[in-house]
Amino acid sequence: xxxxxxxxxxxxxxxxxxxxxxxxxxxxxxxxxxxxxxxxxxxxxxxxxxxxxxxxxxxxxxxxxxxxxxxxxxxxxxxxxxxxxxxxxxxxxxxxxxxxxxxxxxxxxxxxxxxxxxxxxxxxxxxxxxxxxxxxxxxxxxxxxxxxxxxxxxxxxxxxxxxxxxxxxxxxxxxxxxxxxxxxxxxxxxxxxxxxxxxx
Amino acid sequence: xxxxxxxxxxxxxxxxxxxxxxxxxxxxxxxxxxxxxxxxxxxxxxxxxxxxxxxxxxxxxxxxxxxxxxxxxxxxxxxxxxxxxxxxxxxxxxxxxxxxxxxxxxxxxxxxxxxxxxxxxxxxxxxxxxxxxxxxxxxxxxxxxxxxxxxxxxxxxxxxxxxxxxxxxxxxxxxxxxxxxxxxxxxxxxxxxxxxxxxxxxxxxxxxxxxxxxxxxxxxxxxxxxxxxxxxxxxxxxxxxxxxxxxxxxxxxxxxxxxxxxxxxxxxxxxxxxxxxxxxxxxxxxxxxxxxxxxxxxxxxxxxxxxxxxxxxxxxxxxxxxxxxxxxxxxxxxxxxxxxxxxxxxxxxxxxxxxxxxxxxxxxxxxxxxxxxxxxxxxxxxxxxxxxxxxxxxxxxxxxxxxxxxxxxxxxxxxxxxxxxxxxxxxxxxxxxxxxxxxxxxxxxxxxxxxxxxxxxxxxxxxxxxxxxxxxxxxxxxxxxxxxxxxxxxxxxxxxxxxxxxxxxxxxxxxxxxxxxxxxxxxxxx
Numbered sequence: 001x002x003x004x005x006x007x008x009x010x011x012x013x014x015x016x017x018x019x020x021x022x023x024x025x026x027x028x029x030x031x032x033x034x035x036x037x038x039x040x041x042x043x044x045x046x047x048x049x050x051x052x053x054x055x056x057x058x059x060x061x062x063x064x065x066x067x068x069x070x071x072x073x074x075x076x077x078x079x080x081x082x083x084x085x086x087x088x089x090x091x092x093x094x095x096x097x098x099x100x101x102x103x104x105x106x107x108x109x110x111x112x113x114x115x116x117x118x119x120x121x122x123x124x125x126x127x128x129x130x131x132x133x134x135x136x137x138x139x140x141x142x143x144x145x146x147x148x149x150x151x152x153x154x155x156x157x158x159x160x161x162x163x164x165x166x167x168x169x170x171x172x173x174x175x176x177x178x179x180x181x182x183x184x185x186x187x188x189x190x191x192x193x194x195x196x197x198x199x200x
Numbered sequence: 201x202x203x204x205x206x207x208x209x210x211x212x213x214x215x216x217x218x219x220x221x222x223x224x225x226x227x228x229x230x231x232x233x234x235x236x237x238x239x240x241x242x243x244x245x246x247x248x249x250x251x252x253x254x255x256x257x258x259x260x261x262x263x264x265x266x267x268x269x270x271x272x273x274x275x276x277x278x279x280x281x282x283x284x285x286x287x288x289x290x291x292x293x294x295x296x297x298x299x300x301x302x303x304x305x306x307x308x309x310x311x312x313x314x315x316x317x318x319x320x321x322x323x324x325x326x327x328x329x330x331x332x333x334x335x336x337x338x339x340x341x342x343x344x345x346x347x348x349x350x351x352x353x354x355x356x357x358x359x360x361x362x363x364x365x366x367x368x369x370x371x372x373x374x375x376x377x378x379x380x381x382x383x384x385x386x387x388x389x390x391x392x393x394x395x396x397x398x399x400x401x402x403x404x405x406x407x408x409x410x411x412x413x414x415x416x417x418x419x420x421x422x423x424x425x426x427x428x429x430x431x432x433x434x435x436x437x438x439x440x441x442x443x444x445x446x447x448x449x450x451x452x453x454x455x456x457x458x459x460x461x462x463x464x465x466x467x468x469x470x471x472x473x474x475x476x477x478x479x480x481x482x483x484x485x486x487x488x489x490x491x492x493x494x495x496x497x498x499x500x501x502x503x504x505x506x507x508x509x510x511x512x513x514x515x516x517x518x519x520x521x522x523x524x525x526x527x528x529x530x531x532x533x534x535x536x537x538x539x540x541x542x543x544x545x546x547x548x549x550x551x552x553x554x555x556x557x558x559x560x561x562x563x564x565x566x567x568x569x570x571x572x573x574x575x576x577x578x579x580x581x582x583x584x585x586x587x588x589x590x591x592x593x594x595x596x597x598x599x600x601x602x603x604x605x606x607x608x609x610x611x612x613x614x615x616x617x618x619x620x621x622x623x624x625x626x627x628x629x630x631x632x633x634x635x636x637x638x639x640x641x642x643x644x645x646x647x648x649x650x651x652x653x654x655x656x657x658x659x660x661x662x663x664x665x666x667x668x669x670x671x672x673x674x675x676x677x678x679x680x681x682x683x684x685x686x687x688x689x690x691x692x693x694x695x696x697x698x699x700x701x702x703x704x705x706x707x708x709x710x711x712x713x714x715x716x717x718x719x720x721x722x723x724x725x726x
Contacts, residue, residue, distance in 0.1 A: 012516045014551055018523035021544065025530040058584050063591075083515040105518035108526050 005029040005049035011057040036060035050118035055082040066096045077118040149176040154196045207253040212261045215249045219265035224273045229460035232345045234274040238463045240364035248372045250298025258295025263287040282342045293331030332358040363471040367446045370439045387436040400425035404448040426477035438481030442474040517555040524548045575609040585621035603645040608721035616695045623688040624658040631662030631711045654719035660711040
């Protein structure tokens, strides 16, 4: 997956080094951090990918970092790893929206599945939010009247009904409709409906 | 009940020869003819054989031995059929005592605890009384003892047999039992054996030298060496010194030509002396056994704690190993066989050493409880220990603080000290749980004690400890909690002591534990 990275945060040098090596050989871009603090310091909104996070670390532990990321509104999915596998920390991790929870020693296959799932989940949500952002940008270019017309079209009204409702001529409705289509860069009513639904 | 082992020809011959020899050795001061003597150790040998081999050691071997002794030692005082009858009566008596002992106590347990010892004493005392009764009645019936003197004869024979058996049987039993024999050998080689044997000789000299004029007034001196032996070496020491003292007494009464009646009295007192020693010895043995068992249990429990702590350490190298392994596969699949593969394999080897090191440490701990010392930065150790409790503290509203500590490192076994600190912190958190919400505080601090020791203090705002609670605090299995074994503090102290340090609790209004450990401070400018 291009331009996506796996961010590994683990206090054990061998663990993070070996995981970094393995993942890079498998074709992932990786970045490694030895503790939560240095990760937070480096964290940038431009980062794309997922986080592989060890729970037990000196200083700020994994679960605390996870909560902090949530507060910061960071959308990178977090895969939590633990050497203990206790129910309580698993519960805490999932409450803080962990993508997955893995036990050390790590099962390679499970790790790969978890990473791939986290990355595709990330891409999907990213794709959606990009779409949404693009659409809301486009919607902002509509005039209030055009917007009214669009909403009535989407709710299934015919030109005549819309004209009646807005107190304008069907011809004018026709013009507005064409402008909306053009501004939003869609070809037909069906696409317009799908588009506006996606924005709700 | 133990299974009887086979009695071979050699055993039977040994029994008969030994019995006759002991009888010959102890034949003096007879009363009413040659049968009633004040010291009879020979039956003790017979009992040991019956105990080991069952009834077949009594009949015919003991009967034959008694008959031979009559012919050889006593020049056959009665007609042969009468002597044969006497021999059979005695053999039946000893056989019955031995058999009851074997059924009631069994071979192994007989001298291993107080209850076995008490039952042995009771069976021997009652058994020899009955045997003496039947024996003397038979002698009266055969006209070998005057009917008027039967009571005196029973009493004397009973004392002669009873004391003879009580004093000699444990030693003989130990000599014939392989494990007990090894123990006896070990004990004999110790330095203090010479000490108490010399003391026994000195006491005998005192008893005999001064006692000849004073009617054995100083007999109590003999308690000293036997109690010394029993206290130092348990039953083995008691048995050994008892045998030496008994022989010494016999020699003394021979040399000084004591009257038969004084010899009898002395034998009774000797019986009491020896039994005192035996019981002290058994108690010492029991106590040593229990303390060894307890040490073992403690070590197991400590090892369990260690295993938990080390499992996490083991997870890391295993995780790294499997990742490096998969990376190697990946490299090979790409056809990379150069430096990168070599380097990865080298890393794998290093990780496997790391895992092996963890396992070795655990195994060492199981085996000897030894510790593997490394430099552990104090600050890091305390921070890590406290970090694992921050969540628990926060959820129960406890303020958990670490005060600034002196820079430097402990020379310590890290997982073991982690076990100690976890224990102390866990106890401290539990202690403040009942306090009002604004009075729940746990503070960890450390201060130098001299130049090379550090005192780590774990203080809590809990109710503190009373003097009696503090005294029992470190005893194993003494827990105030509903769950757990109460081993935590006992293990923790053991660990602290193994590091050349100590762990103790302060008596007072607040809970304070002090952990003293060797420390290497870093100079402030370093």
